[in-house]
Amino acid sequence: MWWFLFPHCMYHLIRWFPKNNRLKIRILILLLSVGFLLPQFYVLLVEQSSRYCGQHLFGLLIASIVVTFVMLGFTFLFVLMDPIPFEVKFAFNCYGGLTCILGVLFIILSSLATECQNNTPILYYYSLATAVLSGISIGIYALLLPFWILNRLYRNSVLDKKGRTGICYEPVNCCSCIWHV
Template sequence: MWWYTFAHVVYHLIRWFPKNNRLKIRIVIVLFSFGLLFPQLFVLSREHSTRYCGQHLFDFLIVSIVFTFFMIGFSFIFSLMDPVPWEVKLAFHIFGVIAFVMGLTLTVFASLAVDCRNNTLELYYLSVSAAVLTVTSFAFLMVMIPFWLLNYFFPNSVLNRKERTGVCYEPTACCSCLWHI
């Protein structure tokens, strides 16, 4: 789930910058994205990560690496395309549903893998950190979903900068660093 949330944050973050001055933030985003891939590849390269663990955390690590590559791809596409075509948005949201299922499954398996801490230490802690990121991302999305639905069914009710109205107008007028839907 954190893969979906990261790409979603990149989508909003890149739009804070003017269209003609996004090169530096693109470079930072790509480097940070690959930085998230490095710990996973490090744990994958460790010989004792393949030892037996009853919760199949090694399999989840491989799937997590694949999802991270998808996340990097979506982040890169979102940083280049403005506006983003609806087909890409649809594919991204399908990826989000699959990432939710994967994150939920990983969280359950990581919570049951206490015995794996003894023989696959790095793999266990990487799985626990991914589970924490998944739960955090889920909590963030649960807070945002009512605003998305409200904005979908009642356009400009959440934030309308042009008319200076909406539920979120006052907080964003006082603190422009707050990003909205």
């Protein structure tokens, strides 16, 4: 689920900078985003990765590369667009559900793939690292989810920026990045 967390964080990071002075941070974010593909393609191109493994880690690697390309698209949109249209937000949240499922699959299959450590070590350690990142991301969103639901059910009870009220107004007053897209 780190594929969902990264564009979310970049959305908030870019808005900390003035609108007329965002070129350098945009270039840095875009280069960092493209850099996520390099280790995945390295693992894909290593001959050992195509060996037999009891779990479907190679298929998950391919899915991870596809999802990373979609992550790049959302990151580019969030960095360049202001404001973000509702349709893009809706598509991004649907994408978040997909990455959550993929992250859970990485966690389950990586925990069951201990025999792959000997056959395909690079693929196994990549899957393990992705599983850890996904677990951390799922944990972060699990902490935020009750607040999002409560704010949706009882409008502006958790955070109302215009009215400067809500139970979370003070904690997110100076760091709105922990709230939402």
